[in-house]
Amino acid sequence: MMTETLGIHELWLFILSGLLLNITPGPDTAYIIGRSIQFGWRGGVAAVIGICCGCLVHVFGAAIGLSALLMASSTAFAVLKLAGAAYLLLTGIQMLLSRPQPIAEVPAVTETSLSRVFWQGALTNVLNPKVALFFLAFLPQFVAADSGHKTLAFLALGMIFISTGTLWCLGIAAFAARAAGRIRQSANVMAWINRMLGGLFVYLGIRVAMLEAR
Numbered sequence: 001m002m003t004e005t006l007g008i009h010e011l012w013l014f015i016l017s018g019l020l021l022n023i024t025p026g027p028d029t030a031y032i033i034g035r036s037i038q039f040g041w042r043g044g045v046a047a048v049i050g051i052c053c054g055c056l057v058h059v060f061g062a063a064i065g066l067s068a069l070l071m072a073s074s075t076a077f078a079v080l081k082l083a084g085a086a087y088l089l090l091t092g093i094q095m096l097l098s099r100p101q102p103i104a105e106v107p108a109v110t111e112t113s114l115s116r117v118f119w120q121g122a123l124t125n126v127l128n129p130k131v132a133l134f135f136l137a138f139l140p141q142f143v144a145a146d147s148g149h150k151t152l153a154f155l156a157l158g159m160i161f162i163s164t165g166t167l168w169c170l171g172i173a174a175f176a177a178r179a180a181g182r183i184r185q186s187a188n189v190m191a192w193i194n195r196m197l198g199g200l201f202v203y204l205g206i207r208v209a210m211l212e213a214r
Contacts, residue, residue: 006156007147014142014157015164022165027115027203031124034196035117036176042171043117052166053137054125058157062135063151083127085209091120092202096195130207174179 008014028051036044123130135158143153 002034005072006149006153007144008142008153008157010142010157018161018164019136019168022095022161022168027124028121028169028195029172031121032173033176035121036173037180039113039117040180041174042114044177045173046114046117047121048166048173050121051125051169052162053118055128055131055162055165057122057134058132059155059162061138062139063154067213070191079197082209085205089202089205089209090106092205094198095197108121116138133202 031051032047035047039046103132139154139157140159143150147153
C-alpha cells in the first residue's frame, strides 16, 4: 500500500484524531459561522477556503522543515509571532469600531467582500505560529522514524487532515447560512456579529503575542 511505502502507520487513528480535532469548536468554527451569517453560503465557503489554505501553508512548512526552524530559531518565531499578533489585533479593532448601518446601506455580497473574508481566514492561520507547531507535533506521530519519504508522508497526512476538515467546515457554513436568513435582515444584529468576530480576532492576537516557543 502507498501508506506503507511512505512509512505512514495507524492511518485509521490519524483520520479519527483529525476528525475529532476538526469537530471540536474553536476560533475557526466561530469565524466560519459569523461570515456565513453575514454573507450567506458564499461567505462561509470563502472563510472555509481561506482557513484551509492557511493550514496548507503550514503543512508544506512542516514537510520541508520550516516549522522546525520556527522551533529552533527564537528570532524567526518572534518575528512571525509579532507580525501575526499585529495583524489580528488591527483587524479585530477595526471590526470592534464598526458602526451599525441601515438595512438599505448594508453592502451586498461582492467579490471584494468575499476576497476580504478569504484573506482574513488565510492570514489568521498563516501568521499563527501555534498552527505551525501543531502540525509539526501532530504529523510525525504517524510517520515511521526510518521512513525514507518523510516529506511525502507529511504532505499526504496534511492533505487528508485538511480534506476532512474542509468537508466538516463546509457543512457548518451551509447550516449557518441556511439558518441565518432572518438574522441578516437586522443591521444591529449584523453589527454585533461583526463586533464579536472583532473580539475573536483581538483575543487571538493576544494569545499569539503571548505564545512562547516550546
